[in-house]
Amino acid sequence: MRFDPADLVPIDEALVAELRTRLAAAGWSPDRDDAFAARMRAAVAGTARIGTERTPPAGWDEGWDATEVGFDAKIMFRPQFTTLREAPRVRIEGQAELEVRDYQAAWPLFARPEEVEYPHFDCVCPQWDNSARTGTRGVVLHNSTPDAYERWLGEVLNRARQRPEAERVVFVNAWNEWGEGCHLEPDTRSGHGYLEATRRALSAVPAGGSNRKQRRARTKIISTLSSKKP
Numbered sequence: 001m002r003f004d005p006a007d008l009v010p011i012d013e014a015l016v017a018e019l020r021t022r023l024a025a026a027g028w029s030p031d032r033d034d035a036f037a038a039r040m041r042a043a044v045a046g047t048a049r050i051g052t053e054r055t056p057p058a059g060w061d062e063g064w065d066a067t068e069v070g071f072d073a074k075i076m077f078r079p080q081f082t083t084l085r086e087a088p089r090v091r092i093e094g095q096a097e098l099e100v101r102d103y104q105a106a107w108p109l110f111a112r113p114e115e116v117e118y119p120h121f122d123c124v125c126p127q128w129d130n131s132a133r134t135g136t137r138g139v140v141l142h143n144s145t146p147d148a149y150e151r152w153l154g155e156v157l158n159r160a161r162q163r164p165e166a167e168r169v170v171f172v173n174a175w176n177e178w179g180e181g182c183h184l185e186p187d188t189r190s191g192h193g194y195l196e197a198t199r200r201a202l203s204a205v206p207a208g209g210s211n212r213k214q215r216r217a218r219t220k221i222i223s224t225l226s227s228k229k230p
């Protein structure tokens with residue numbers, strides 16, 4: 001299978017051309033998928049490492065199997081916009097381009113994705129609002145709460161514990177992504193609410209297993225970090 005940006009989702013030609021240009025600058029071409037994957041492995045070394053594996057740092061599409069172009073696994077980025085758009089849209093008067101979806105309706109869609117055969121790691125997000133960067137063309141998850149995030153994280157953690165120990169990893173997007181309103185760090189609205197919800201969700205997951213070693217095995221949670229400024 002050869003990867004082409006146009007295969008991801010039906011998007012406008014200008015965006016496809018820009019993506020091809022950026023990928024080419026990183027070393028990609030349709031006839032050099034193996035070389036491109038090797039470049040990407042080197043680029044993410046030390047940042048998205050799971051044992052000895054390399055994973056694309058974010059999977060924006062649900063269906064693309066990253067292992068077919070040389071990666072070891074895939075992180076199921078959240079919020080994934082195609083799935084997000086299955087949730088009802090909240091219309092804002094005078095803001096036709098602003099895309100607002102209800103977190104309470106969206107998280108159950110993300111929590112129960114269609115199972116795939118390739119190795120992958122689930123991801124959750126406590127909040128999302130990228131209008132600080134994109135203005136009136138932003139995407140917003142409205143009505144997020146620590147309680148809803150905790151329920152979502154709990155479902156994902158319980159699913160992860162059914163996998164082999166080396167694959168019991170869950171990602172959180174993100175620790176400090178303030179520019180996209182997507183952070184676990186305390187704020188004036190929720191205080192330490194999302195951090196406390198994370199602790200409760202982790203504490204509620206039974207270790208499982210039939211022997212002492214298996215009972216000690218816990219699901220690992222990794223929060224992605226951002227060095228970007230709003």
